[in-house]
Amino acid sequence: MSHSLHRYGSAESLKNDFCIYSRAARGVNRDNCGEKLRKILALYLSGKAVNFGSSHSPKCYLAGLDLEEYAKSLDNSYGIIATFADRSSVLGVLKKMKEADLGISVVVSGLIDEVKEIAGEAGLVPHTALLSLGTHGKKSLLPEEGTREIVTMCGHSLVASGLVRSVARKVRAGEQTPAQGALQLTRPCTCGIFNTKRCETLLEKMCETGGKDRTDE
């Protein structure tokens, strides 16, 4: 999955938006990796994760995922991802992961320079990068900028543009707080990579500006 790669927005908007994905590799260290994934889950939770889940869990943590059941289900999984909204939490988790030395691959999504810097502070040497070369094709189909920033926080495209617009209208009308709106918008995203903290900020901004027209990269 390239699912946390194409998060859209300016560098400023993406500054406090991180995902840490731990993934066992087929044919290398995937067999019986459940116990290691549970240890990683504990590290995520100790590091102030905003949200977490995985693609085959029925719902993400903020949408009511049963933590105990989820931990048990990791025996049948090979990856676990969590979202963080501040640099220090990411640094703390990476330091603990290095110390735990579980041997599972770890990918951090975020601004390139910042992730490199954090990895360096944690004593890690970045190995491989997956770069985003933007979105091409029939861009007239893309939603307006503010909506696009929010929908791309679900990498499987499960958060609908219509839902974002509906929630933004309710927030603007005072029927929902930005926090309530963000919580509603995270429900379709089972992986838990939808950053509700960033979403709150984006909803507030959309309410201030009334949104922008369609945009090109």
Add this chain to the structure above:
Amino acid sequence: MKIDPEACVSCLGCIDYCPMGCIHEGEVLFIDQDECVECGVCLHTGVCAVDAIYQPEESLVYPRAIRKQFSDPGAEHPNFKAWGRGTEEAKTNDVTGKFSHGEYGMLFEFGRPVTGTRFTEVQKIAMAICDMGIEILKENPVYGLLEDTRTGRIKKEFLHEKVLSVILEIRVRKEQLPAVVEKIIPLLADVDTVVSVGLVTRFEENGSLPVIRDLEKLGMQVRPNAKINVGLGRPLIS
């Protein structure tokens, strides 16, 4: 997905949740079966208070069955034993060594964000890639849908199926990158969907990513955010 017309109370609550915008009002609410990608969001989120939304058996019959496999992250690809779009790309490269120095992985993700795609659009680019003598990588669910792995032609029965997103994944030698960018990127303007493009590259020993400069020279804009494998996998492939 379908809505039971006997049970639906037309509260309209599900309409906004559909990523494809294919739930419509008629005498009762209905789902446009041609546009529905079987992602299951309308069902899994529990938005229907009267449980009128259901997955009919025909959703799981081929060729339609591939809609769910590519659109619902909780569905496993039966032949591939992986969830979602099912590719490991950079995520485990520190232990698999799938992509070495001097080569890149390229990912063309059709239908994302939010537009969905039919396999007719995927085929256009798959054929152009194969025409350059570049293979579609096997470790990806799309490979199993190819009728001819040499031409990139997709099996006819799947061409019209619509899914949320599909990733075409290829390996490109460093010297091939300019040709791929110059030939394939302009072709994306002619597909009837959006395509998000990714590139896998190894870090140099000094921590740099020289391909960014190369891409910029080719007119490509590299986004400031990326996914970075921080080298914690073991045994490490250096």
